[in-house]
Amino acid sequence: MTSTVNKTAHPFDKPRLEALLNRRFFYAPAFEIYGGVAGLYDYGPPGSSLQANIIAEWRKHFIVEEHMLELDTSIMTPAPVFETSGHVARFxxxxxxxxxxxxxxxxxxxxxxxxxxxxxxxxxxxxxxxxxxxxxxxxxxxxxxxxxxxxxxxxxxxxxxxxxxxxxxxxxxxxxxxxxxxxxxxxxxxxxxxxxxxxxxxxxxxxxxxxxxxxxNLMFTSSIGPTGQHPGYLRPETAQGHFLNFSRLLDFNNGRIPFASAQIGRSFRNEISPRAGLLRVREFTMAEIEHYVDPEDKRHARFNEVRDVKVVLLDRHVQEAGKSSAQEITIGEAVDKGIIANETLGYFVARIYQFLLKIGINPQRLRFRQHMANEMAHYATDCWDAEIHNSTGWTETGHPLVVRQALKEPIVFEREVAEWDKKTLGKTFKQDAGVIQKTVEAMDQEQLVKVKGELAQGKAVITSSEGKQFELSPEVLTIERKTIKQSIREYTPNVIEPSFGLGRVLYTLLEHSFWSREQDVERGVLSLPPLVAPTKVLIVPLSAREEFDPLVKEVSSKFRKAGIFARVDDSNTSIGKRYARNDELGTPYGVTLDFASVQNRTMTLRERDTMDQRIGSIDEVVGVVTDLVNGNIEWEEACQRLPAYDGVQAIE
CATH class of the missing domain: 3.30.40.230 (Herpes Virus-1)
Structure with a gap:
């Protein structure tokens, strides 16, 4: 039997976690010796490995299991791309x-x-x-x-x-x-x-x-070419790389829909005042999917596989009523009742839920919040954020799940466009400025032409939906006819867009995994799942004597051949301290080679959270650890395969 772990013995201590992450170099402010720059971070060995393991599971969970088409598109983007998409004007x-x-x-x-x-x-x-x-x-x-x-x-x-x-x-x-x-x-x-x-x-x-x-504007500007004749931007998201290659992807998929493209890569946002660690940064890794569906048929072939998955939903109607009570409901029931718009969107909500639980997010601190009408893009029919609770509140994991349509060929057309002098508008109309903007932007083309003619005569009078009239001058508003190149058909959605900010996922995972033992409050433990833990096994030789060297090499080789990342700690400190140091790094298992190992070829196995220890032959222990790391068995089954270690097997 394994002992019960009391992870609630001490309340969460954010400063202690941050001190651990800094001391063990999970990540640290970039360019620190030069004073640092807010919102930029370097990942150290454990942080880099943790992120790589999360990405590896993301690729397996989505790209491999869903047969997605993987992309790796350019970070540097010419200005016309983001001018067309509206990022230059609205991002x-x-x-x-x-x-x-x-x-x-x-x-x-x-x-x-x-x-x-x-x-x-x-x-x-x-x-x-x-x-x-x-x-x-x-x-x-x-x-x-x-x-x-x-x-x-x-x-x-x-x-x-x-x-x-x-x-x-x-x-x-x-x-x-x-x-x-x-x-x-x-x-x-x-x-x-x-x-x-x-x-x-x-x-x-x-x-x-x-x-x-x-x-x-949150985009980083740059230029392409030696003379700077081609203005450009560092991409703020990876979606444009998907849409610009849509026709090629469709052709690669033999012209068939549905299909999905996926991409993992860097994005950049010039955040105004980043102060929340990895939750709000200027350079980050995104994992983004664009799943294209027939606008007339949003069923999903594998929906029945997730129909019974229970998730916690906070829908827009509850929020609009001024309440905050989320409900636990199955995906099937949520789609049947129209809470989630369609099967394909529901399928991805369930798959994202399964992924986050698999990498170690606490299900009690995970919910999906539906965007209210005033939050959604005008082309969206339904939109949900996967939100994870941490010490700053509820944080979305990335961009929302949005339903929208990408066009095979861009549509080029001319239309009247309202241009504002927002500084003059605000000074002149103060609290009414927002109402005025909404009134004009709700006008159709015929109404805009009428206002344009009135402005040419010196002034135009508009009436808000509440019946209030405003007199506008050309100093505040101009209306110009412009050529618009539309790459996304904004009124007939047919794309599901699950997107992850991996830094946010990584940090919330660290918070959810952190706790302290009653007997050693100052030294924390990271209960990272073996699936994503930077190091899977710690090899601890009891002595630095030469007779241990062949066994250490043998055990290391066996783990290496099994595809398991293991580290050796042969420092001269006590075994307890060596294990404690690696508990801080989230290492789930440790094996100890003692004097009995030299004579009997036995090895003890320690589990991180319970500190329970088992013993068996070297090959037996390596086999059990391999099955544990690969997710084939849980610790309870390992305890059935290996007897408890009572501390008497070692000999001097």
């Missing part, structure tokens, strides 16, 4: 600057962090339940000035209404639920500016006022 976030220091902050995060901090202070002042342990209390105190300021009821209601527009779950009303991160989708830059002024939102790090929001 941006609002930012604000500290009025005194010039420090830059992402505007939506400033609003959310300060308001949530104030609400947390209000809860403390009212003596209500404490915030969840995932909250960074020190940061919240700083942002709120104090942790115990009681707010007027109408102020609390207004703050919560603002946060609801950000897609934030009502954390302070439902303390067991945590928020997700995301933009203030219903707010323009002018709206955010009005919020900052109305609610006196300041930089929480300095308590200084902030300036008016500015739109900042």
């Amino acid at each position: 941006a976030d609002w930012m604000v600057k500290d009025a005194k220091t010039g420090d830059v902050l992402r505007a939506d995060h400033l609003v959310k962090n300060v308001l949530e901090a104030r609400l947390a202070g209000d809860r403390e002042a009212r003596g209500l339940a404490a915030a969840p342990p995932t909250e960074d209390k020190k940061k919240k105190k700083k942002a709120a000035k104090t942790t115990a300021i009681k707010l007027e009821d109408e102020v609390v209601a207004e703050y919560e209404a603002i946060l609801a527009q950000a897609g934030a779950l009502p954390l302070l009303l439902y303390p067991l639920q945590a928020r997700r991160s995301g933009p203030l989708d219903n707010y323009s830059g002018a709206d955010i500016w009005e919020l900052c002024r109305k609610h006196n939102l300041r930089n929480p790090d300095t308590d200084n006022e902030v300036g008016e929001p500015q739109l900042f």
Whole structure:
């Protein structure tokens, strides 16, 4: 029998985990000796191996098992590609600057962090339940000035209404639920500016006022060629490489749909203020799939294989009702009830769930959140984020699962396009700027032509859906006829797009795996599954005497031939400390060669989490470990194959 592991003996300690990851060089800030650059990280040996193992399983789970067509497309991309796709115009976030220091902050995060901090202070002042342990209390105190300021009821209601527009779950009303991160989708830059002024939102790090929001494009610009005549960008995602090669992929697949393309590669985003470790970085590895389906038939041939898989779903109707109660439901029932749009989307939700559990994500901290209408791209019919809970709240694993259609041939057409001077618009119309933009952008071509003619005469009057009239001048709005090259048909979706930010998956996996033993709180344990653990087996010779050398070489060779990565620790420290050091690295198994091994060719086997030890012949132990690492057996079966080690077999 194996002993029970109590991983909840000590609460999660994020600083201790971060110290472990830094000390054991899982990853570290890049260019650290030169001061470092926020949002850029180097992976050390264990981090590189962990990421490589996650990628290997991703390739097996999706590319191999689903017969996907793998791509490796160019990172450097000519500007016209992203001009056509809309990235140049729309791939941006609002930012604000500290009025005194010039420090830059992402505007939506400033609003959310300060308001949530104030609400947390209000809860403390009212003596209500404490915030969840995932909250960074020190940061919240700083942002709120104090942790115990009681707010007027109408102020609390207004703050919560603002946060609801950000897609934030009502954390302070439902303390067991945590928020997700995301933009203030219903707010323009002018709206955010009005919020900052109305609610006196300041930089929480300095308590200084902030300036008016500015739109900042997140793509890294570059140039192609020695004279710079060809402007370009580092890709912010890998999707364009899929779509630009669609006709070739279709031909490779003998003209048949459905099929899927897959790609693993680097992407780059010039984040405004990356402060969340691997959760928000400027250079990252993406694993992305584009699964093409017939728009008239979104059934999936293997759907019945996942119909009974249970997942936790937070659908849009629950969120729109101001609630946060997720439900556990089978994929089949979710599709039958229309909660998930179709079989193909449901199939990939289930497959992603299975993948994340396989690499070690805690199923109790995993859910799928459906995008609300104001979050989805206008071409999307349904959209879900796989969200994993960690110390910062609920974090999506990457881009959403989006249904959309890629065209075999681009459509070229002319249309009237509204162009805004957003700075003048915001100064002139303040909180109404967002309403004005939405009113004009909802107009059809005939209406835009009419407004264009009026602007040519000096002014144009528009009426919002609420009946409010606004007088616009050419200084605020111009309407020009432009040639549009459309590569994605935005109104008839037929692509399922599962996408992973692997750094986010890797970090949340480390959080979920980290714990401490009661007898050694200062030294942590990473309970990484053997499937992804950087090192599978630690070989520990009891002595550095020469008679151990042949056995160490033999055991190493046997593991190597079995395809299992093993390391030898023959340092002169105690066996206990050697095992503890490798518990920090997530090594699931250890084998010890003692003096009995030299005479009897026996070897002990230790399991990381329980510290349970078994004994058998060298070949028996190697065979058991091979089966454990390959997932053929669990530890309980290993205990049936190998007797318990009672410590008396070793001889001096």
